Amino acid sequence: MKLITAVIKPIRLESICSELEKAGFSGVTATEVQxxxxxxxxxxxxxxxxxxxKFRTKxxxxxxxxxxxxxxALDLIVSTAKTGxxxxxxxxxxxxxxxxxxxxxxxxxxxxxxx
Amino acid sequence: MKLITAVIKPIRLESICSELEKAGFSGVTATEVQxxxxxxxxxxxxxxxxxxxKFRTKxxxxxxxxxxxxxxALDLIVSTAKTGxxxxxxxxxxxxxxxxxxxxxxxxxxxxxxx
Amino acid sequence: MKLITAVIKPIRLESICSELEKAGFSGVTATEVQxxxxxxxxxxxxxxxxxxxKFRTKxxxxxxxxxxxxxxALDLIVSTAKTGxxxxxxxxxxxxxxxxxxxxxxxxxxxxxxx
Ligand SMILES: Nc1ncnc2c1ncn2[C@@H]1O[C@H](COP(=O)(O)OP(=O)(O)OP(=O)(O)O)[C@@H](O)[C@H]1O
Ligand SMILES: Nc1ncnc2c1ncn2[C@@H]1O[C@H](COP(=O)(O)OP(=O)(O)OP(=O)(O)O)[C@@H](O)[C@H]1O
Ligand SMILES: Nc1ncnc2c1ncn2[C@@H]1O[C@H](COP(=O)(O)OP(=O)(O)OP(=O)(O)O)[C@@H](O)[C@H]1O
Ligand SMILES: [Mg+2]
Ligand SMILES: [Mg+2]
Ligand SMILES: [Mg+2]
Numbered sequence: 576m577k578l579i580t581a582v583i584k585p586i587r588l589e590s591i592c593s594e595l596e597k598a599g600f601s602g603v604t605a606t607e608v609q610x611x612x613x614x615x616x617x618x619x620x621x622x623x624x625x626x627x628x629k630f631r632t633k634x635x636x637x638x639x640x641x642x643x644x645x646x647x648a649l650d651l652i653v654s655t656a657k658t659g660x661x662x663x664x665x666x667x668x669x670x671x672x673x674x675x676x677x678x679x680x681x682x683x684x685x686x687x688x689x690x
Numbered sequence: 691m692k693l694i695t696a697v698i699k700p701i702r703l704e705s706i707c708s709e710l711e712k713a714g715f716s717g718v719t720a721t722e723v724q725x726x727x728x729x730x731x732x733x734x735x736x737x738x739x740x741x742x743x744k745f746r747t748k749x750x751x752x753x754x755x756x757x758x759x760x761x762x763a764l765d766l767i768v769s770t771a772k773t774g775x776x777x778x779x780x781x782x783x784x785x786x787x788x789x790x791x792x793x794x795x796x797x798x799x800x801x802x803x804x805x
Numbered sequence: 806m807k808l809i810t811a812v813i814k815p816i817r818l819e820s821i822c823s824e825l826e827k828a829g830f831s832g833v834t835a836t837e838v839q840x841x842x843x844x845x846x847x848x849x850x851x852x853x854x855x856x857x858x859k860f861r862t863k864x865x866x867x868x869x870x871x872x873x874x875x876x877x878a879l880d881l882i883v884s885t886a887k888t889g890x891x892x893x894x895x896x897x898x899x900x901x902x903x904x905x906x907x908x909x910x911x912x913x914x915x916x917x918x919x920x
Pocket of ligand 5: 726727728729780781
């Protein structure tokens with residue numbers, strides 16, 4: 576059992592979730608976060624005033640998946656998270672960790688049956 | 691050292707946290723999230739208007755525990771997260787991962803002593 | 806590849822992020838959370854009224870790092886998260902888990918190259 580975490584652009588949230596659902600990945604948890612990527616803080620100018628832009632609002636998605644579904648879910652998330660033709664800076668970062676246990680509260684089911 | 695993550699109904703937050711504290715699990719981190727479970731998006735009707743309900747507000751709890759406390763903490767969370775007699779749809783999902791290190795900032799303590 | 810999660814005092818967010826950036830750790834994800842530590846719930850009095858203080862607003866930072874950068878990033882976070890001379894109660898908790906995969910959405914890069 577794996578946990579996929581994806582930090583994406585808010586504008587892609589609806590597409591990603593609808594693609595996930597069509598592919599059978601109905602469960603998902605979304606959190607509003609503030610993120611900074613490889614470009615780090617930038618200095619911008621507004622009406623002659625200098626100010627630093629450090630964070631941008633992103634959505635952090637979590638997706639519990641069976642190991643056998645991992646690659647399919649990752650491909651779908653990465654391809655749908657992209658904006659523009661070749662992707663743009665800030666389009667997102669995705670990471671995968673391993674889980675030892677999953678439980679569905681209502682039924683007490685555990686393991687892949689609880690996903 | 692384990693990390694328990696539980697996505698629960700907001701209405702159960704207070705009970706769960708007070709039960710955890712009584713059982714000696716005082717430390718906890720809570721985040722407001724938007725979640726969708728196995729039922730996925732549903733179409734609902736309100737005054738003749740169709741609209742799709744995709745996400746519901748949930749609370750994501752994180753709990754660092756020693757391995758020896760894992761089962762006790764899980765049992766407590768799962769039983770207290772249930773609503774109604776036999777639980778209801780949307781009552782929650784719980785998952786467990788393994789941690790390599792924990793540090794208490796103030797003292798620099800590490801490992802189980804830092805939980 | 807490792808994931809560092811640090812729950813810190815909001816007042817230390819700017820210092821920590823600027824120190825991280827100076828040290829070459831430009832990428833970071835921040836979430837506003839509610840936290841309770843080892844001291845648990847306390848009862849406080851305000852104008853004769855008793856009320857319990859359970860949670861405090863904290864910032865949950867996530868940082869993806871290469872294994873070779875782990876200790877340096879941890880030292881920096883722990884030392885900068887401290888308030889006052891010797892640290893204060895509530896200064897923070899930091900934990901580390903292992904990651905199986907990281908992907909940069911724009912380029913499709915994976916592994917440490919995607920951090
Ligand atoms: N090293 C990191 N640690 C934690 N979070 C990160 C890291 N890198 C990126 N993120 C999160 O992912 C979001 C999207 O990152 P982003 O797409 O900008 O990655 P990037 O490596 O800068 O790639 P690009 O060059 O395409 O912008 C960030 O806003 C941040 O929330
Ligand atoms: N596969 C999943 N991946 C990520 N988050 C999930 C997943 N399944 C559920 N969640 C999170 O847990 C919350 C509660 O899930 P829920 O209790 O509805 O699970 P379920 O499997 O649909 O069980 P039930 O049939 O009892 O509703 C969701 O709102 C979502 O935030
Ligand atoms: N066991 C835990 N599980 C999950 N989150 C925790 C745990 N302990 C602490 N946290 C999170 O970290 C935040 C900071 O914790 P805090 O610094 O108070 O830790 P502590 O162990 O109580 O140390 P101190 O005695 O220095 O206060 C908490 O508000 C909470 O969000
Ligand atoms: Mg970037
Ligand atoms: Mg459900
Ligand atoms: Mg404390």
